[in-house]
Ligand SMILES: Nc1ncnc2c1ncn2[C@@H]1O[C@H](COP(=O)(O)OP(=O)(O)OP(=O)(O)O)[C@@H](O)[C@H]1O
Ligand SMILES: Nc1ncnc2c1ncn2[C@@H]1O[C@H](COP(=O)(O)OP(=O)(O)O)[C@@H](O)[C@H]1O
């Protein structure tokens with residue numbers, strides 16, 4: 303048994319472009335593939351919470367879908383628990399989906415209003431044809447409810463979804479994934495309307511469950527503010543690539559890539575004295591289309607530190623800075639020095 | 646200085662088959678020229694309801710039950726709808742609705758949807774309307790060609806910019822912004838906040854900024870109004886709420902503690918267990934009492950009044966009177 307649960311090697315996912323009607327008649331508009339994930343590699347360790355961070359359109363959800371095996375990679379490899387899972391047959395895939403579960407972080411969606419909580423939790427057992435008597439199933443349901451602290455379980459089993467708060471619904475959604483004894487959970491946090499308090503409650507609960515059961519998580523978000531508390535390591539993704547990876551504390555306290563620095567500066571802090579300040583972010587404009595990835599360093603069109611070399615030279619690869627901390631910026635140290643000088 | 650907007654004892658309830666939902670239950674506050682007032686609270690506390698009430702557009706089955714909404718000294722509640730359309734809505738007060746950018750009609754171009762809003766609220770000629778649209782797209786940082794695009798061809802940030810431009814067309818004095826950045830990622834959120842700060846100066850606007858995120862409110866609001874279960878529980882300046890002394894009301898305190906901080910390492914995230922109450926039958930006494938860890942006997946019996954605890958700082962909690 304290795305200490306790596308999931309290993310991703312040079313994974314790519316290119317989507318065929320949609321051709322619109324006009325283009326299909328005129329034959330105009332050359333078809334460029336949409337490079338949603340463009341050669342990424344990372345490992346998730348057993349019992350680790352691994353964060354994947356980036357703006358909308360950076361390829362996080364596509365990565366999550368690749369890990370869930372909801373879509374097939376264009377190239378590259380994936381290993382889970384030491385086994386090559388890049389391509390799986392039907393039976394193997396079913397087994398994989400039991401071990402790796404997706405957790406939907408939207409407490410207000412995805413629950414059949416006509417199912418009592420007991421039925422909601424029994425459904426995955428039926429779908430996955432888990433054998434067992436009614437008593438055995440009830441035992442599994444009770445255990446899953448206890449794991450997410452919906453106590454007393456008997457009482458909650460008889461409730462309807464509308465009788466639960468947002469936080470409690472999320473607990474049910476989590477219990478639903480835990481009932482199949484997964485080894486890893488993938489949580490893609492939608493940019494959504496969930497209250498901060500409910501979100502904190504959800505993350506707290508997920509962390510408790512993780513500690514208790516020794517699970518591994520892939521946690522996907524655009525917001526770094528909970529990441530230090532919630533994750534062990536973070537990979538920062540930009541336009542299909544990982545541009546920085548390291549321990550959560552190192553990424554937040556000592557970001558080396560200009561993109562990570564911009565993500566950090568964008569986070570609002572609840573402190574007074576910022577009213578008259580127009581906070582100039584160290585990043586220009588909006589994220590380009592993954593069908594038109596800039597040459598050279600793919601971040602150069604938005605980077606305030608870009609030089610001619612950044613445009614012309616080949617794209618920088620991830621390089622090691624210190625223990626476990628990698629970045630892909632050719633000017634990382636000059637940028638640090640420039641920032642220090644500017645104060 | 647006279648206030649632009651004065652809300653007095655406002656009550657607006659939703660008359661549902663199960664009973665009256667007391668979404669706005671005796672609200673009082675003023676908005677001064679050039680000021681941004683922030684409205685925070687958890688989901689279901691009445692923030693959107695207050696916004697639409699001020700726009701004189703409560704969502705059915707919502708009806709005004711009492712109070713006044715004075716805009717430039719005139720109560721708009723009794724005005725006939727025609728009058729409101731002609732002189733108030735969009736002319737004096739406009740609103741960026743919660744989720745508006747995701748409610749754009751997919752089959753119409755952005756230009757057509759902007760034109761419809763203009764037609765609804767003014768009698769500009771087509772060519773005047775077109776040049777107005779181009780002008781305002783410029784103010785929000787969008788190229789004029791965007792009018793020919795469909796919503797799915799634009800990023801979230803671009804759609805939200807278009808929605809903001811649409812709210813400004815008729816030179817309102819007050820703009821109500823309901824969760825304008827909640828559906829956006831952090832970088833686009835920061836860009837939109839900068840844009841709003843710029844527009845506010847350029848057009849001497851006053852804002853009512855609604856969000857559940859206290860961290861965001863700190864960036865933009867001069868005063869913060871905290872709502873809980875249809876009522877204002879605390880109202881104070883940015884410095885009073887976010888300063889070293891911290892907020893006064895236990896609910897605000899707990900909300901602030903639940904706001905994640907990037908540079909503060911915590912062992913555990915704080916949260917407020919439970920949910921805001923059902924507003925058909927809110928709890929007796931202080932509405933926060935079932936969730937408040939500081940509650941004592943009196944809290945369950947009598948409702949605490951909103952009192953001034955220091956100049957310009959209001960809070961509704963029995964602890965202030967306990968000494
Ligand atoms: N059209 C309606 N009919 C009946 N009840 C309603 C209606 N709209 C809102 N409510 C109720 O009024 C209360 C306040 O809702 P409101 O939408 O104003 O809250 P909010 O603070 O804006 O919440 P959020 O943060 O979720 O947007 C809630 O209890 C809600 O369920
Ligand atoms: N099925 C698809 N077909 C074409 N393009 C896609 C598809 N799924 C995602 N994309 C594109 O790939 C990019 C990355 O998307 P996504 O993985 O959803 O990013 P994120 O989750 O970081 O917002 C986006 O530009 C998106 O439009």
Ligand code: SF4
Pocket residue numbers: 559560561599600601602603605606607608609612618630631632633634
């Ligand atoms: S390599 Fe150049 S363009 Fe890319 S992030 Fe570093 S400084 Fe910016």
Ligand code: SF4
Pocket residue numbers: 894895896931932933934935937938939940941944949961962963964
């Ligand atoms: S009045 Fe009582 S229950 Fe209400 S906030 Fe104050 S201490 Fe808590």
Ligand SMILES: [Mg+2]
Pocket residue numbers: 362363
């Ligand atoms: Mg996504």
Ligand SMILES: [Mg+2]
Pocket residue numbers: 692693694743823
């Ligand atoms: Mg709302």
